[in-house]
Amino acid sequence: MSTEPESPSETAAPEPEVDAPQPSETAEQAPPSEPALPQRRVGLVFLFAALLWAVDLLTKSLVVANLEGREPVKILGGLIYLQLIRNPGAAFSMATGLTWVLALVAIAVVVAIVWLSRRLRSVGWAIGLGLVLAGALGNLTDRVFRAPGPLQGHVVDFISAFAPNGEGWAIFNIADSAICVGGVLIVLLSLLGKDYDGTSTKDKKKTQTGASQ
Template identity: 35%
Template structure:
């Protein structure tokens, strides 16, 4: 369990260091192309959640974030499966990173943009968001892989 706490703490620290770097070294709404068509960096303030949805609902978002962090922590502590611990550790670090922003400065600091991505290419996000997506993808991958096939009750093989 100690290793999981350290893992989450390190991820949280990396997230906060990156947010401090971008918010102090870039002007608000300033972006810079790193790899044309693939990666831009900059600094924006996100007062909502994904794609800026629910802007102006800070305390509702904070409450949901707190409840989800508590639930994730509870499952994380009880889990014996390594992939669940890693995945939920990523999700928890991402959720608490963005929650910390909302409580400390009133918005989430975003700084990454990948124009190459379909649908979300114009969206600016942060490493906390990446943690959450990767953690959810890990859970989905293992759950689908381990789910019995309805035809013969054998696990799906990849």
């Protein structure tokens, strides 16, 4: 009695099962995506600077035209006195006699702010730098174009707080106020850990700590 040969399907040994590769074995995990950076704030810097610079120039022109040779004008119940003072020094009448040095410092400040504004992404920093830029440009305009000559011009001051003739507080102008307010804002943001590029030093420390772990 003859026997028929078994078919290959019946004689072949079963192939061992192979586990499907896990995703973690075939590809590396993609690094977490970084948060999108806020948009640049260059326009905001120059917007604030242009507005405050215009206000400073306008008020100085009005003061020169209307208060030349006049006694102090009392307003707001004596809180403010308006009088024309030509100041060869810095803000609040400091550094008198160094007019040309102050003019060069103002030029350096303007250049530095313009350079920094390209990387600026923080609204707070944009406002602060815009105020400082406006103040620097306002007083620099006086030093360049007013008497007695270029880089020697005297700045027009006209706000005397609490008493006339600077007896209660040094006489100042809008540009001086802009520089002080902008400087205080920038210092406050720095103390709070807010960087000019829109990031926070606290967030950076957390990221570095997580990466090291």
